[in-house]
Amino acid sequence: MRQKIDADYxxxxxxxxxxxxxxxxxxxxxxxxxxxxSQQRTIKELESVLGHTLPKGxxxxxxxxxxxxxxxxLAATNWYQxxxxxxxxxxxxxVAHKNAHLMNTQIKTIVSDMTIxxxxxxxVDLVVGCAFLHHLPEPKKFMKELLRILKxxxxxxxxxEPTTHGGQxxxxxxxxxVLINNTRRYFSxxxxxxxxxxxxxxxxHDFNQQDAEQLLCGFNTPKIITEGFLSPIIDQGLMTxxxxxLSETSMIKPLFLYINRGLYWCDITIFNYVIPKFWxxxxxxxxxxxx
Numbered sequence: 259m260r261q262k263i264d265a266d267y268x269x270x271x272x273x274x275x276x277x278x279x280x281x282x283x284x285x286x287x288x289x290x291x292x293x294x295x296s297q298q299r300t301i302k303e304l305e306s307v308l309g310h311t312l313p314k315g316x317x318x319x320x321x322x323x324x325x326x327x328x329x330x331x332l333a334a335t336n337w338y339q340x341x342x343x344x345x346x347x348x349x350x351x352x353v354a355h356k357n358a359h360l361m362n363t364q365i366k367t368i369v370s371d372m373t374i375x376x377x378x379x380x381x382v383d384l385v386v387g388c389a390f391l392h393h394l395p396e397p398k399k400f401m402k403e404l405l406r407i408l409k410x411x412x413x414x415x416x417x418x419e420p421t422t423h424g425g426q427x428x429x430x431x432x433x434x435x436v437l438i439n440n441t442r443r444y445f446s447x448x449x450x451x452x453x454x455x456x457x458x459x460x461x462x463h464d465f466n467q468q469d470a471e472q473l474l475c476g477f478n479t480p481k482i483i484t485e486g487f488l489s490p491i492i493d494q495g496l497m498t499x500x501x502x503x504l505s506e507t508s509m510i511k512p513l514f515l516y517i518n519r520g521l522y523w524c525d526i527t528i529f530n531y532v533i534p535k536f537w538x539x540x541x542x543x544x545x546x547x548x549x
Contacts, residue, residue, distance in 0.1 A: 259463045265395035268462060269346065269371045272393055275460055276347035281325065284350070285357075287501050289493075289514065290327050292360045297331040304328075304386060307415045307483055307542045312337070316383030319344060319407070321372060322390030326354030326365060332386065334361040342366045344376065372400060377407040389418035391473070392463040401473050408547040414477075415544040421484055424491070424539030425464040431495030465541050477545030487529035489521035490539040 276284075284290070305311055314337045320329035323343030333341040343365050345351050351367040358365050370376050372394065385404060391397045404414055420428070465473075467482070474480035497514045504510055530538065 259397060259465065259469045263395040263462065265373075268393075268395045268460075269373075272460060273346045273371070276324070276345070277349045281347055281349035281353050284325050285327075285353075287498055289497075289501060289511065289518075290325070292330060292357050297334060297361070300328065300331045301335070303417055304415050307417060307481060307544045308413065309479075309481060309544070313384055313413060315339060316409075317342065317381065318384045318386065319375075319377065319382050320365075321375070321385060321387040322346075322393065323354055323365075323367070324350045324390075326351075326357045328386045328388055329354060329365045330358045330361055330363065333358060333365045334363040336363075338384075340366060342368060344368045344370050344372060346371045372403070375403045375407050379406055380409050382407045383409055383412050385412070385414040387414075387416045391416060391419050392461055392465070395462065397463060397473060401476075405476055405547055410547055410549045413544065413546045415542075417540070417542045419541040419543070420461070420464045421536050421539060421541050422464040422466045423537045424484075424486075424541075425461075427491050428495040428539065431491060467536055470541060470543060474543060474545050476548075478548050480545045481543065483542040484535050484538040484540065485530050485542070486522075486525050486540040487533050487538055489518055489525050492521055493518050494539075 290296075301312060312332075316339055318329075318332055318338045318341045320326070320332070320341065320343045323329045323345045324347065326343055329341050329343035332338065343351060343354050345354075345367070346369065348369050351369065354365060354367060368376050385408060391400070394400050408414065463469075470482045471480075474482065493514075497518070501511065501514065
């Protein structure tokens, strides 16, 4: 984790970038879908990190909810009294409501930079999040806020964070494609309409073993899981930049899905066993607030 952070600058940059770019492009760029199959995959992944089935009932908060990938799918289960998406980007949350409509459900949304989470002490039963800790100026302070809002015995589960070595491998593959795309945008004058991705101040952190242990300080039953090698490297380093320039009707997108499934099979049967823990790409964390 980086130590010297200009929190105000990072908050402003993230808000502007997600309002102007990601709200409209994130789902297509990441291949996110809102249907029963993707819902079941999401629930399975969250439960694999927790080590048991998701707790039912009460209030669930999806932190840095964005376009609602987790919040919408959990709300559609009808397991919870309320599902709340929190994000710094108002426009992303507007898209989250539209995605909820696609799954015939509803979520509540709150705009917040999450420096102080907008919830009372001991008021939340479950907190979930995907690929957001590395965007926050101060992840350790955020985890203290998490301890404050969770009810005693309440749990959290976070997925999709970058490990230090995994992030470096993805960047190596991604840089040539990003350069090509930026060159294409420059000569087509698209750069005049699009905000520059300030990579070093949007993707602020990556995490090693010590970082992960520090984040989980104060929680019971802490779990640190790293997994994925070929699938996330090829998907995030190669397929994601390509998806960002493809049309919605492109026949290549379904092909990417099948390729990714094959790579995922390689990961779970081979690479998760032979690649050292923090050379794997994806970090997942869970824990429980003490009673």
